[in-house]
Each structure stands twice: as C-alpha cells, then as structure tokens.
Amino acid sequence: MTVSWIVLDIEGTTSSTASVHVGLYAYARPRLGPWIDGHRGDPEVREAVAQVEREAGLPHGAATVDVVKVLHGWMDGDVKATPLKTLQGQVWAAGFAAGELTAHVFPDVAPALRRWHATGTRLAVFSSGAVSSQRPWFRHTADGDLSVLLDRHFDTVNAGPKRETASYERIAKALGSPGGRVLFLSDVPAELDAAAAAGWRTTGVRRPGEPSEGAGFGTHPVVSSFEEVEV
Known part of the structure; x- marks a missing residue:
C-alpha cells in the first residue's frame, strides 16, 4: 500500500536533541x-x-x-x-x-523532505513541542524554509500523548487517511509501538550520538538516515 502521509517526530529524528x-x-x-x-x-x-x-x-x-x-x-x-x-x-x-535563533536539522532531512514533497507524499509533524514552536522551527533552518513542505502539525494538545494509541487514531482521522497509508518516523520505540497499534506503518530512526542510539526497536524497521527510508 502506497504511503500518502509521512509524519515526523522532531527531537532525535529530524533534529538533534541537544539543539532543543x-x-x-x-x-x-x-x-x-x-x-x-x-x-x-x-x-x-x-x-x-x-x-x-x-x-x-x-x-x-x-x-x-x-x-x-x-x-x-x-x-x-x-x-x-x-x-x-x-x-x-x-x-x-x-x-x-527576531533572527536570534536558527533551527538545526540533520543533513539528510531537507533533501528527503523536498524529495517526498515533490513526489506527492504529504508531510506532517507530531511532536511534544507546541505547534506554535514547530512552525517557526522548520521555517528558520540552516537549510532554508522547510515549513512550506509541511501540511499539518500535531502536538500533545490537539492530538494527545505521544505514547498513546488513541493519539495516532486521532491524527489519522484528521489526515483523512487510513493508518496503513501513514508512515511515522521517530527515535522513540514506545511512540512507534503506539503508532503501530493504531495501524500505522513505522520506522525507527537511530541517530549516532542521540539518546535513543542504543534503544531496542523490536520489529520496527530502523534507519540511521532519511535516505534509507522506504516509502
């Protein structure tokens, strides 16, 4: 089944945890x-x-x-x-x-987001950080304005806790897409488990030097770069 949406975590996935x-x-x-x-x-x-x-x-x-x-x-x-x-x-x-902050994204992120967007895959964010901070984060990166590539934003207020299956069910409903056509990228195994329980496709992101580098991702596919993500 073709993926129609890719939903992104931020910390440890698109961006370093330390930058936050x-x-x-x-x-x-x-x-x-x-x-x-x-x-x-x-x-x-x-x-x-x-x-x-x-x-x-x-x-x-x-x-x-x-x-x-x-x-x-x-x-x-x-x-x-x-x-x-x-x-x-x-x-x-x-x-x-005010130009006092610039967001960090890993080098493989911007090219992947642009490639996915160009091929018609829609992009969303689900982060514990408020939607009000997600938008400027992607608007002011060292790789330019990536916010124009993102169609939807979700946080713990409009979706719910990131480790609860119901949150992913709400997001899928809001996206108007069955879970099997949504792919979630995250560095946190418990979040991936919750998404999978909602019927989503999942991929763990194991970034060198990040807190979840040594985590066990169970049966979830795992990548170290967005270049390896299978859509």
Whole structure:
C-alpha cells in the first residue's frame, strides 16, 4: 500500500536533541518571566499561567517568580507539561522571528523532505513541542524554509500523548487517511509501538550520538538516515 502521509517526530529524528534541550531551553529559560509579565493580556499566556498554578498547587494570581520556578523545574525534569510548551513556544517563535535563533536539522532531512514533497507524499509533524514552536522551527533552518513542505502539525494538545494509541487514531482521522497509508518516523520505540497499534506503518530512526542510539526497536524497521527510508 502506497504511503500518502509521512509524519515526523522532531527531537532525535529530524533534529538533534541537544539543539532543543540545550539551545532552545537555554534561550527560553531567562525569558519566561519577562514574557509572562509583558504579555498578561494574551489569553494563551493567562491560561498557561493558570494551568501552572493549578498543576503546581499555587494560589491564583501567584507571583511570576513562583510560576517561573515551577516552569524551570519542569524544564530540568523534561516534563511534557502543556503550559510549559505553550510559553516556550511563544518565546521561541519570537526568537526565530527576531533572527536570534536558527533551527538545526540533520543533513539528510531537507533533501528527503523536498524529495517526498515533490513526489506527492504529504508531510506532517507530531511532536511534544507546541505547534506554535514547530512552525517557526522548520521555517528558520540552516537549510532554508522547510515549513512550506509541511501540511499539518500535531502536538500533545490537539492530538494527545505521544505514547498513546488513541493519539495516532486521532491524527489519522484528521489526515483523512487510513493508518496503513501513514508512515511515522521517530527515535522513540514506545511512540512507534503506539503508532503501530493504531495501524500505522513505522520506522525507527537511530541517530549516532542521540539518546535513543542504543534503544531496542523490536520489529520496527530502523534507519540511521532519511535516505534509507522506504516509502
């Protein structure tokens, strides 16, 4: 069966984990507090701060310093908290727009995305990073604007957790494509397992030097470069 969609993970798959956890996290960390204080009128910011207060047991209207302390703790623990992703995404988007950030993608990524797109295969992203940060990430790469190649974006807000089968069922429905015609590329075996359980085709990405380099991918096909992906 021909693949009609390829859905991409980001960290460890299209881009190095360090470029996110070191580069982007370091950029966002000192800017979260000033961003919150400078955008109190933004409904998304208000809701994100309220979520932090609820999830951390802070009083409503807590001081920004206390909210930021929680956010920093989540960053240190790599907690996939929705309000953190929302606020980070806004800070990063501003950084990309200002020319202060450039996204990293592995050398084989841009040529593969362009090749797949040119042959009619549609491309989407499913990442724990907020959609608001995915778009500028692919728009501002060292290999040019790759965002024009991507038709859909999914995160843990509009799709659900990445290790739950139901999330992949929602995405397939949104794409209007049966799971057997969707290929998911990820470096995380548990995500691939969830996608496979939803009927998707899967391929593990084992990048040298990445956290999942030594992971066991079970029965999933495995590649070290997008050049090896069979569509």
